[in-house]
Amino acid sequence: MVVIRLSRGGSKGRPFFNIVVADKRTRRDGRFIERLGFYNPTARGGEESIRIAQDRLAYWKSVGAQASPTVVRLIKQAGTAAPAAAEQAAA
Numbered sequence: 001m002v003v004i005r006l007s008r009g010g011s012k013g014r015p016f017f018n019i020v021v022a023d024k025r026t027r028r029d030g031r032f033i034e035r036l037g038f039y040n041p042t043a044r045g046g047e048e049s050i051r052i053a054q055d056r057l058a059y060w061k062s063v064g065a066q067a068s069p070t071v072v073r074l075i076k077q078a079g080t081a082a083p084a085a086a087e088q089a090a091a
Contacts, residue, residue, distance in 0.1 A: 001023075001024045001064075001066065002021060002022070002023060002024070002033070002060070002063075002064065002065040002066070003021070003022060003023075003024050003065060003066050003067070003068060004019065004020070004021050004036065004057070004060060004061075004065050004066070004067040004068065004071050005019075005020065005022060005028070005067075005068040005070075005071060006018070006019060006020075006028075006039065006068070006070060006071065007019075007020045007022075007028060007029050007032060008028065008029055009029075014042060015041055015042065016038065016039075016040055016042075017038065017039040017040075017041070018032075018035050018037075018038050019035070019036045019037045019038060019039060019052060019071060019074070020032035020033070020034065020035050020036065021033045021034045021035075021036060021060050021065055034056065034060075036052055036053050036056050036057055036060070037050070037051045037052035037053055038050070038051055039074055050074055050077060050078045051078075052074070052075060052078050057075070
């Protein structure tokens, strides 16, 4: 089965996660099929904390990839953050 999950990067105490499409049997930080975006939980100020390629996400979901619960939460967060960012850019 193909899953959409987080792959940890960064250094000790400064986590950084890639949102990847991978085979369920591979290790968390091992080989992946495609990188869809990133999540930076330690982003400050004007830094971008979440970026997800929505078109590729829709494609992988259409062919049966299952998102992990954490990725589902991040997708919702990114969806609500996008309109707020657009409002700030317009003002």
